[in-house]
Amino acid sequence: MKDKVLAKTYVEVLGLSMNSPDAEGLINWRNPGKTGKTMAGDFPGVLHQVIAGRSNVLGRSNVTVADINDKLDWLNVTDDRGERRDIIRYFFLNCTPMEQMWIARMILKDLKLGISENTVLGLWHPDALEHFNVTSDLAKVTHDLPDPKLSLTNKEIRINGVFKPMKAKSVENPHDIPRIIGNTTFWVETKLDGERIQMHLQGGKFKWWSRNATPYTSMYGADPSHGSLVPYIYEQFDPKVHSVILDGELLAFNTESGLYEAFGSLKTASNEVLQKGVNAKLHPCFVVFDIVYLNNQSLVDQTLKDRRAYLHRIIKEKETFLEILPHEEASTVEDVINHLGQRIDRSEEGIIIKNPASVYTPNLRGDAWLKLKADYVDTLGDDVDLLIVGGLFGEGRRGGRLSHFMCAIAEDAKPGETPRFISFCKVGSGFKIKEMDELSRYREGFWRPYDPRRPPPWFVHPSNSKEKPDLIISPEHGRIIQVRAAEVNKTETYGAGWTLRFPRFIKVRHDKGLDGVMTVSQLHDYIRQTSERKSQLLAEMDMKVQEKKRKKAAVRRTAAAHAWKVAVDFLGVDASQITKTSDLFNNIEVCVVPGAGETIGRDKHAIETAIVEHGGTAVQNPTKDTTMIIADQLSLKVSNFKRSGQYDIVQSRYIFDCLAANEVLPLNPRYMLYTTEATKEKFKESIDKWGDSYTEDLRTSTMKELFSNMDIDALNKKRQRKADATTERNGTPSDNIAEIEERYFSMIAHEGSLFRRAKVYLDRFHNIRITRDLLSNDLPAPQGVTIVNADEPPLPHEAIQDTALDVVALKLRARGAVIADVISSDTTHVILDSGQSQDLPRRTRLVKHILNTSPRGLHRRFYVVVNSWVTQAIDLGRLPDEKDFEPVLRDEIVTIGGVGVSKESLKRGTSHIS
Numbered sequence: 001m002k003d004k005v006l007a008k009t010y011v012e013v014l015g016l017s018m019n020s021p022d023a024e025g026l027i028n029w030r031n032p033g034k035t036g037k038t039m040a041g042d043f044p045g046v047l048h049q050v051i052a053g054r055s056n057v058l059g060r061s062n063v064t065v066a067d068i069n070d071k072l073d074w075l076n077v078t079d080d081r082g083e084r085r086d087i088i089r090y091f092f093l094n095c096t097p098m099e100q101m102w103i104a105r106m107i108l109k110d111l112k113l114g115i116s117e118n119t120v121l122g123l124w125h126p127d128a129l130e131h132f133n134v135t136s137d138l139a140k141v142t143h144d145l146p147d148p149k150l151s152l153t154n155k156e157i158r159i160n161g162v163f164k165p166m167k168a169k170s171v172e173n174p175h176d177i178p179r180i181i182g183n184t185t186f187w188v189e190t191k192l193d194g195e196r197i198q199m200h201l202q203g204g205k206f207k208w209w210s211r212n213a214t215p216y217t218s219m220y221g222a223d224p225s226h227g228s229l230v231p232y233i234y235e236q237f238d239p240k241v242h243s244v245i246l247d248g249e250l251l252a253f254n255t256e257s258g259l260y261e262a263f264g265s266l267k268t269a270s271n272e273v274l275q276k277g278v279n280a281k282l283h284p285c286f287v288v289f290d291i292v293y294l295n296n297q298s299l300v301d302q303t304l305k306d307r308r309a310y311l312h313r314i315i316k317e318k319e320t321f322l323e324i325l326p327h328e329e330a331s332t333v334e335d336v337i338n339h340l341g342q343r344i345d346r347s348e349e350g351i352i353i354k355n356p357a358s359v360y361t362p363n364l365r366g367d368a369w370l371k372l373k374a375d376y377v378d379t380l381g382d383d384v385d386l387l388i389v390g391g392l393f394g395e396g397r398r399g400g401r402l403s404h405f406m407c408a409i410a411e412d413a414k415p416g417e418t419p420r421f422i423s424f425c426k427v428g429s430g431f432k433i434k435e436m437d438e439l440s441r442y443r444e445g446f447w448r449p450y451d452p453r454r455p456p457p458w459f460v461h462p463s464n465s466k467e468k469p470d471l472i473i474s475p476e477h478g479r480i481i482q483v484r485a486a487e488v489n490k491t492e493t494y495g496a497g498w499t500l501r502f503p504r505f506i507k508v509r510h511d512k513g514l515d516g517v518m519t520v521s522q523l524h525d526y527i528r529q530t531s532e533r534k535s536q537l538l539a540e541m542d543m544k545v546q547e548k549k550r551k552k553a554a555v556r557r558t559a560a561a562h563a564w565k566v567a568v569d570f571l572g573v574d575a576s577q578i579t580k581t582s583d584l585f586n587n588i589e590v591c592v593v594p595g596a597g598e599t600i601g602r603d604k605h606a607i608e609t610a611i612v613e614h615g616g617t618a619v620q621n622p623t624k625d626t627t628m629i630i631a632d633q634l635s636l637k638v639s640n641f642k643r644s645g646q647y648d649i650v651q652s653r654y655i656f657d658c659l660a661a662n663e664v665l666p667l668n669p670r671y672m673l674y675t676t677e678a679t680k681e682k683f684k685e686s687i688d689k690w691g692d693s694y695t696e697d698l699r700t701s702t703m704k705e706l707f708s709n710m711d712i713d714a715l716n717k718k719r720q721r722k723a724d725a726t727t728e729r730n731g732t733p734s735d736n737i738a739e740i741e742e743r744y745f746s747m748i749a750h751e752g753s754l755f756r757r758a759k760v761y762l763d764r765f766h767n768i769r770i771t772r773d774l775l776s777n778d779l780p781a782p783q784g785v786t787i788v789n790a791d792e793p794p795l796p797h798e799a800i801q802d803t804a805l806d807v808v809a810l811k812l813r814a815r816g817a818v819i820a821d822v823i824s825s826d827t828t829h830v831i832l833d834s835g836q837s838q839d840l841p842r843r844t845r846l847v848k849h850i851l852n853t854s855p856r857g858l859h860r861r862f863y864v865v866v867n868s869w870v871t872q873a874i875d876l877g878r879l880p881d882e883k884d885f886e887p888v889l890r891d892e893i894v895t896i897g898g899v900g901v902s903k904e905s906l907k908r909g910t911s912h913i914s
Contacts, residue, residue: 001075001084001107003029003043010047013089014054022050043108048101057096067094068103075107124148133363136162136213156298157362159202159243162209164363166247166290168352168371172636174336180367181355187304187327188339189352191371192287193263194251199286200293202243206230219270220250220284228273229284233322238314245293246286246311253285253320258750259740260285288315289325292360304368305356327354340372341486341502349373384485384500384526385509387517388439388478389421389459390450390469394428401879402440404428406469407483407503408459409496410517421475422495422520423461427483430505437757439508443477460495467493475514482506488527496523529598572620573608584664585616590655592618593631593638597652607652610659622647630655631673642674649674666696737816754873755817760829762819763843764805765798769822774854784846790824804835808867811874823850827862832887834866844887 007026016023029046075087091100105111121128125145132141135158157163171177177186196211205223208216221227224234237244252261252269261269261282269282291311292300299307308327317323330336330353339351350373358368386407394403404426413419431439450472452463458475461468485500493499509516518526592607607630608618622629622641628648631638641647654671658664667679669691675683687693737756761769767786781787786798808831809819820827832843847864869885 003108005084006088006104006107007043007047009085009088010050010092012085013092014051026050042112044101044104047104048097051092051100052097055092055097055100057094059096061095061099063094063099072103072106133164136164136209157245157292157300159245159293159296160200160207162198162213162215164213165196165198165211166360166362166369167365168369169365169367171370171372174340174372175333177336177353177370177372178331178333180370181353182367185329185331185356187354187356188330188336189289189325189327189354190343190348191350191352191373192249192251192325193260193349194249194287195263195266197248197250197286199246199248200244201237201241201246204234206234219267228270229286229321232283233286233318236316236318236322238316240295241314242295243293244291244295244314246288247290247292248286248288248325251285251287252282254282255320256281256750256752257737257740258752262740283321285320285323287323287325290360300360300362303357303359304354307360308356336372337486383482383506384518385480385512385516386424386427386483387421387475387480387514389423389472389475391440391447391471391473392426392428392467393470402436402471405439405481406467407481408517409523410514410519411460412520418458419514419519420458420460421517423459423465423467424494424496424498424518424523425483425485425500425503426467427481427503427505429503430484433757435505435508439479439481442479443473446477447471447473462492462495465493480509480512480514480517482509488523488530496520498523498527572618573605573612575612575618578609578612580613580615582614584614584658584662585611588615588627588664589617589619589623589625591620591622591626591629591647592652593629593635593641595635596630596632599632599651600653600656602652602656607655610655614659628667634673638673645676647674648672648676648679666693668693751815751874751877754815754877754879755812756815758812758816758828759818759820759826760809760812760831761821761823761827762805762809763830763832763847764800764803764809765794765821766800767798768843768846768850769794769798770850771822771824773825774823774850782846782849784842785850788822790822792822794821803833805831805833805867808870811870815874829862829869829882830864831870832864832866834868834887840866840887841889844889848889 004027007029010026011018011023014022018024018027025046026043029043071087071090075084078084078087091103095103102111117132118129121132121141124142125131125148128141128145131145132138135141171180197216198209198211200207200209206217206221206227208220210216217227219228221230224231250266252265253259254261265282266284269280269284272280272282273284288311290304291307291314292298294310294314299310308324311324315322315324328339330339336351336353343349343351350371353370353372355368361368386409388405389408390406391402392404392406394401405428406426407424408421409424410421411419448471450469452461452465452468455461455463456472456474459472482505483500483503484506485503487501488498489501490497491499588611590608590611592604592611594604597603597607611618619626626647628650629638629641630652631641631649632651634642638649641649648667649672650667651671651673654665654667657671666686667682668687669675669683672679686695692698737753765786767784769786769788771790772787775781775787813819823830830847832840832847834840836843844864851864863882863886865882865885866887869880869882872880872885
C-alpha cells in the first residue's frame with residue numbers, strides 16, 4: 001500500500017472533503033504550502049497532526065500486538081478497496097494518533113529509525129545476518145539463534161528454504177572492471193529485463209520464490225498438473241536429479257510475435273496459460289544462470305565455472321520455456337566496451353560481468369558480479385549534426401528496407417563555394433520505426449543506386465571500403481540528423497579518416513540547413529574535446545577509488561606522509577588566497593562541476609574564483625546549504641544530482657551574466673539545465689510560457705533567443721498537430737508492437753508481423769473514400785470519389801459485395817497490417833483488385849488523379865499496388881518492391897504484376913502480352 005492510497009483511504013475514513021485543507025495536506029504531504037503542517041515531508045507525521053484532534057482514543061489503547069499483526073496481515077493480502085478501508089477505520093477507532101503514526105510507518109515500510117536490519121540482526125546474534133540471508137525467515141533466525149554465545153554450526157542453503165540471492169554491483173567505469181574482478185578472464189552475460197526467481201525442486205515437487213521471498217508456487221506450479229510453467233518444463237530435468245535449487249530470471253514470451261515482452265507482463269502470461277493452455281498467446285520462460293544446490297549437497301562453495309557445468313549436465317533446454325543464459329569470455333577493457341556496444345545496438349539495458357572463479361554468497365553485492373549499463377556511453381561525447389547521404393538495406397525483419405543510414409560531414413569550403421561531403425559513419429540504432437520509415441520515404445524519388453566505380457563528384461568515400469551504401473541521395477535532398485556516440489576512432493573505412501563508435505540517432509534537425517552540418521575542422525575540435533572529456537570522466541571516477549584508498553591508508557599512516565594529489569581541474573580554489581572585491585554573491589553557496597564553463601571559454605577554476613571574489617562560497621560537493629549546481633552538460637555526475645531532485649542545475653553563463661549586470665539576476669528557464677519543483681512553481685508566478693519575465697525588462701541580448709524559442713515551438717506544434725491526432729486515433733497499438741519488434745528482435749523473422757508497418761486501403765467500395773485534406777480546397781471531388789472523415793465507418797450500401805479483396809483484408813490483418821476504410825494522410829498502401837480487369841484502368845486513373853492533385857504531394861508517401869503484391873509477400877516472407885506491382889497506365893496498356901494487358905483485350909476477355 002503506497003502513501004497516496006493510504007492518504008485517500010484516511011480521507012474517506014475521516015469523512016473529509018477532497019478540497020479541504022487537511023485532505024489536501026494528506027494527499028500532497030511533500031508540499032509544505034499544501035500541508036500547512038510542521039511535519040511536511042513526512043507522511044506519518046502529517047497524518048498524526050490531521051487525526052490528533054479527531055481521535056477519541058486518549059491515553060492508552062486496548063489493542064494488542066496480535067490484533068495489529070492480524071490486521072496488517074489481512075491488509076497485505078487483500079485487494080478489495082472496501083476491506084482496506086475497514087482495516088484503516090479499525091485503526092482509527094481503536095488506536096491512539098501516535099500508534100497510528102507508527103502503524104503507517106510499518107505499512108509504508110519506512111520506520112525512519114536511523115538503523116537498518118543489519119544493525120538489529122547484528123545485535124541479536126553475530127550469525128543472525130548470515131542466517132537471515134539464507135533463510136529469509138526472522139522467526140527461524142530467532143528460534144535457531146537464542147543465545148549470542150552459541151554459534152550456528154550449519155549456515156548452508158537448504159532445499160525449500162528461501163534465501164536472498166547474490167546481487168551484481170554497479171560500476172560506472174568499464175576501465176575498472178578487470179581490476180575489480182581480479183581474474184585474467186571473466187564472463188559477460190546480457191542483463192535481462194525480467195523478474196529474479198529461485199526454483200526449488202525436491203521429489204518431483206516445485207516451489208518458486210522472488211528475490212524478496214514472495215511465494216509464486218501457485219502461479220508457476222508445484223507439479224506437472226498445475227501452474228503456468230511446470231507442466232511444460234518438468235520433463236527437461238535429468239531423472240537422476242532428486243533435489244535442486246536454480247537461480248535465474250523469468251521472462252514472458254509472446255508466441256505470436258516471437259518476442260519477449262517487456263518487464264511487467266509475467267502475471268498476464270501466467271493467467272493466459274492457466275486459462276488457455278497451449279493456445280495462450282503469452283507464456284513464462286525460465287532463463288537459468290546459476291545452480292546452488294544439487295541432490296542434498298550445497299554448491300555455494302564451488303566456483304561459478306563448476307556450477308555452470310552442472311547446469312548443462314542436468315538440464316535439457318526447451319526453447320522459450322527453459323533456457324540456460326549463455327555467456328562469452330572476455331579479458332580486457334576493450335572486450336567489455338565491445339560487448340556493451342553490441343547490447344546498445346540491440347537496445348538492451350547492459351551487461352553483467354562475472355568472475356568464473358567466484359563462489360556464491362547469498363545477498364552479497366560484491367566484486368564477483370558487476371553490472372554496467374548503457375548510460376556510460378552518454379557521458380563521453382557531445383551530439384553532432386550529420387547529413388544523410390546514403391542508405392543500407394537490412395536483414396531479418398529489416399530485409400528489403402533501409403536499416404542503416406550513411407552519414408557525412410562537410411568539407412571546409414571557401415565562402416561562396418559548394419562543399420563536398422565526406423563519409424563519416426553509419427547509424428542504425430536509436431530510431432523509432434516511424435522515424436526510420438519517414439527518413440526512408442523522405443524524397444523517395446531522389447534515392448539512386450550507388451555505384452562505387454562512379455561516385456558522384458560531391459561524395460568522398462574510399463573506393464575499397466567494406467562499407468558501401470546500397471542507395472545514395474544528393475545533399476540538397478538529404479536530411480540532417482543529430483547523432484550521439486561514445487567516442488571517435490581512426491578508420492580507413494570512411495573518407496573522413498575517423499568514425500563514431502556506437503553512434504545512436506537522437507532526432508532530425510528540421511531547423512538546420514547544409515551550412516549546419518559538421519565540418520572537417522569542427523570534427524577535429526570535437527575529437528579534442530571528446531578526448532579531454534573522456535580523460536576528465538576517468539579522472540573523476542578514479543578520484544573516488546583513490547579517495548577510498550586514501551581513507552584506508554590514513555588509518556595505518558599519517559595523512560601528511562601519504563597525501564595524494566588530483567588534477568588541477570578537479571581541485572577547488574583556495575579561498576584564503578583570493579581577495580574579496582564585492583558582496584554580490586553574499587550568502588550564495590555554489591557547487592561547480594568539472595567541465596563547467598567550456599561552452600563560454602571558461603573553466604571550473606575561473607568560475608569558482610569569480611564566485612569567491614564576489615562574496616560567494618564554492619564547495620566541491622553540494623550540501624544542504626548549496627544554492628545551485630553549475631554545469632553545462634549532463635555528465636554522469638550531473639545526472640546523479642538531477643535524479644536526486646534537490647538542487648537547481650544552472651549553466652555557467654548565469655554567473656557571468658550576473659557579474660555583467662552587477663546584480664544577482666532572477667533565475668530564468670534559459671539558464672536551467674535542471675529545475676527543481678520549487679523553482680518551477682516560482683517560474684509560473686513570474687515568467688510566461690515563452691520564458692519572458694512579467695516584471696523584468698526585455699534585453700536586446702535575449703530577444704533573439706526568446707523569439708527563436710517561440711518559432712521552434714510553433715513550428716513543431718504545426719507540424720505535429722495533425723500527425724499526432726491521426727496516430728492517437730488509429731496507429732498506437734500497432735506502432736507499439738512494431739516498436740518492440742524493431743527494437744529488441746530486429747533479426748527474427750515472423751510471419752505474424754510481415755505487414756506490421758502497413759496501413760492499407762483496399763478498393764472494395766463503389767466510390768473511393770478519401771479525407772478532405774487529400775484534395776485542394778479549390779477542387780471539387782471527382783466523380784466516383786466520396787469525401788469522409790478519417791474515422792467515419794462505411795455504410796452497408798457503399799461496399800462491393802463478395803469481392804476478392806475481402807479475403808486479402810483477412811490475410812493482411814492476420815499478419816499485422818492496419819486495414820483502413822478511407823484513404824488518409826497516413827495511408828501506406830492502396831490495393832486495387834486485379835481481378836476486376838475491365839474496371840482497373842478507370843480505378844487506377846481515379847486514384848492517381850486524386851494523388852496528383854493533392855496539395856501536399858502525398859503521392860510520394862504511399863504506394864498503389866494490385867492484390868498480387870500481398871500474395872507475393874506472403875510467399876517470399878518479406879515485402880517485395882511495390883513498383884513491380886503498380887498498375888501503370890501507358891498508351892492504354894495496363895501493367896498488372898509485371899504483365900502488360902491491352903485495354904481492348906480486357907474488353908474482349910482475351911489477353912495480349914505487350
